[in-house]
Amino acid sequence: MSFKHLNLAVPDVVQTKIFFETYFGFQCQELKGDNIIAILEDQDGFILSISNFSKNEIPQYPTDFHxxxxQxxxxxxxxxxxxxxxxxxxxGKEPRNYGGRGTMSFYVEAPGKLLVEVLCITAD
Structure with missing residues (x-):
């Protein structure tokens, strides 16, 4: 089994779509409705959908969610x-090594207050 799809609820579908296309190489496969849902895919076949089905509600993710x-x-x-x-x-802070975790990473807030970690594994 492999994890190959995720839907993220966001307040602005187009703005968030552009963020993931620009910095993570996703390509939009389909944009539906008036800023309702975008279906993105990366080079590995991961499908990321960005949606806002409830236009009146701003999604709230838990503090630790990211x-x-x-890389x-x-x-x-x-x-x-x-x-x-x-x-x-x-x-925020420049990427740094986390020796205990064996990673180098930084965090950034994507449009819609969605926390994103950009990382690479630096040790086994």
Whole structure:
């Protein structure tokens, strides 16, 4: 079994769609309705849907909830960080190594207050 699909509820489908296309290489396969749902797919076949079925409600994720995008190298993590920073996105602290976890990562808030971790595995 493999995890190959996730739906994220967001207040602005188009803005969030552009974020995932720009920084994580997703391609929009379908955009339905008036800012209702976008179906995105990455190069590995992962399907990410971004939706706002209830236009009057702003989704609220729990404090610890986040999605992660694993990169192959620390350089890729840094390149995404630098690109976001150059585009004026508040990225917070520079990527750093977490020795106990064996990762290098940073966190950023995507449109809609969705927490995203960008990371790579640095140790076995």
């Amino acid at each position: 999605v992660g995008f694993v 192959e190298t620390p350089e890729q993590v840094m390149a995404i960080y630098q690109a976001m920073k150059a585009d004026g996105i508040t990225v």
